[in-house]
Each structure stands twice: as structure tokens, then as C-alpha cells.
Amino acid sequence: MDTTIPGPETGDLLQNRFLLHECLSSRASSSVFRALDQRRQAAGDENPWVVLKVVTAPPGEEPGALLTLRREAAISQGLEHPNLPWIRGLDQDGPHTFLCLTWLPGESLGKILDQRGSRPMIRVQSLNIVEGIGHALTYLHGLGITHADVKPGNILVSTQGHATLLDLGVALGPDNGDRVSAHGYTPQYASPEVLNGALPTPADDLFSLACVAYRMLCGRRAFGENNACKAAANGERPERPDTLSPAQWRALD
Numbered sequence: 001m002d003t004t005i006p007g008p009e010t011g012d013l014l015q016n017r018f019l020l021h022e023c024l025s026s027r028a029s030s031s032v033f034r035a036l037d038q039r040r041q042a043a044g045d046e047n048p049w050v051v052l053k054v055v056t057a058p059p060g061e062e063p064g065a066l067l068t069l070r071r072e073a074a075i076s077q078g079l080e081h082p083n084l085p086w087i088r089g090l091d092q093d094g095p096h097t098f099l100c101l102t103w104l105p106g107e108s109l110g111k112i113l114d115q116r117g118s119r120p121m122i123r124v125q126s127l128n129i130v131e132g133i134g135h136a137l138t139y140l141h142g143l144g145i146t147h148a149d150v151k152p153g154n155i156l157v158s159t160q161g162h163a164t165l166l167d168l169g170v171a172l173g174p175d176n177g178d179r180v181s182a183h184g185y186t187p188q189y190a191s192p193e194v195l196n197g198a199l200p201t202p203a204d205d206l207f208s209l210a211c212v213a214y215r216m217l218c219g220r221r222a223f224g225e226n227n228a229c230k231a232a233a234n235g236e237r238p239e240r241p242d243t244l245s246p247a248q249w250r251a252l253d
Contacts, residue, residue: 032052033054055097068169112157129155
């Protein structure tokens with residue numbers, strides 16, 4: 001007998017409150033929805049929209065997915081920074097466990113870069129994004145938190161150019177628990193140390209941010225289709241973009 005519990009779908013109502021309006025992304029272990037908070041709408045809130053990250057892991061993988069979501073909720077609770085989303089809390093509706101976050105209008109930096117292809121972004125806009133994400137990382141690192149997966153897909157850019165660092169799903173807090181090696185990172189933006197299995201540190205977050213900056217300024221990934229280790233083995237190094245001075249390149253490199 002198939003005991004699989006179907007995941008929620010657009011149009012479903014969770015907790016008799018959150019109307020799932022749009023699926024923003026779907027992974028093996030979770031789906032992310034934009035949802036209408038009908039309680040806040042009834043109260044006349046100007047922004048009644050929220051984001052729900054719902055566990056949708058297949059049978060047998062639910063415990064790991066739930067642990068990851070609970071870890072993300074625990075790490076995220078109490079964070080207050082203009083370049084980070086506000087986590088409203090962890091909740092449940094029947095078989096569905098979900099994390100509720102404030103909805104932030106904007107577009108994924110990853111989508112923006114994919115749409116631009118090989119065309120670099122405007123230098124000032126790129127540096128503003130790097131500055132904003134850098135502030136978010138400084139704040140997290142000061143609390144003993146390593147994001148561990150800084151990449152364009154985890155950066156939201158508003159129409160005004162404001163950058164927000166998303167997804168603490170694989171982040172490491174002051175207490176790493178049973179984590180003894182890296183997992184959940186994106187190879188093209190990971191440091192050699194992480195690629196070789198070390199736990200991510202704040203320095204690795206900065207390496208990843210430098211890779212993001214390079215892609216924005218050059219219109220291509222720092223190591224092409226390779227990762228840092230494969231590029232090093234091939235004797236390849238990223239070239240300085242014309243948009244950066246030698247001093248700025250040294251800071252990025």
C-alpha cells in the first residue's frame with residue numbers, strides 16, 4: 001500500500017489561514033510557496049503575503065528533511081537585519097510542517113544573471129549587492145553562524161536594488177550538532193576546503209561571495225563549468241575583469 005502523503009498544492013489552505021497562491025520553487029525535500037495570510041488580510045494589513053517553506057520529502061527521508069527545517073528555524077529565530085528575511089516561525093497543519101517567512105518582492109539574482117547571459121551587470125549595482133550581502137554575512141558571522149551556501153539563487157534583489165540573503169537551510173550555528181562535513185553547498189561557488197569535505201567557515205562564505213561578485217562583474221562564473229578544485233588542477237585562474245582596478249581585484253582575489 002502506498003503511504004505517501006501528497007504535498008500541498010496551489011489553492012490549498014493551511015491552518016485555515018494561509019492560502020497557497022504560487023509555487024516559487026520545488027526541491028526533493030521541500031517546496032516554497034507564496035501564500036496569502038487571510039488573517040492579516042482581514043485585519044487590513046498592507047502586505048498580507050508570506051512565504052511558506054513546506055517539507056515535501058519522499059517516504060523515508062522525512063526525518064532528515066524535518067531536522068533540516070527545524071535547524072533552519074532555530075538558527076533563524078531572532079535574526080534582525082535589513083539584508084536578511086524575517087522568520088515568523090515553524091508551524092504544522094496535519095502532515096505538513098512548514099516555515100513561515102515574510103514575503104519580500106523582488107527577483108532571484110540567479111534568474112537575473114541567467115537572463116543577462118554573458119552580459120555583466122552594471123558595476124554600481126553589482127557592488128551594492130556585494131555590500132548588502134557582505135553586511136548580512138558580517139552580522140551572521142558575529143553570531144557564530146555560517147551561511148554555507150552563498151550563491152546567486154539565494155540572493156533576492158528588489159526593484160530598488162536592495163539585496164537580501166535567503167535560505168539558511170544548510171547554515172551552521174554556534175553548535176554544529178552532529179555535522180562533521182559539508183553538505184548542501186553549490187560546487188561552483190564553494191571553496192576548495194569545502195569541496196574537500198571541511199565544514200564551512202565564515203571565510204568560505206566570503207569565498208562564495210567573491211565568486212558571486214565575479215559572475216556579476218564578468219558575466220561568467222569564476223571557474224566556468226568547473227569548481228575551484230578542478231580549475232586549480234587544470235592550472236586555471238580567473239582573469240581580472242576590466243571593471244575592477246588592480247587594488248579592487250586584489251581585494252576580491
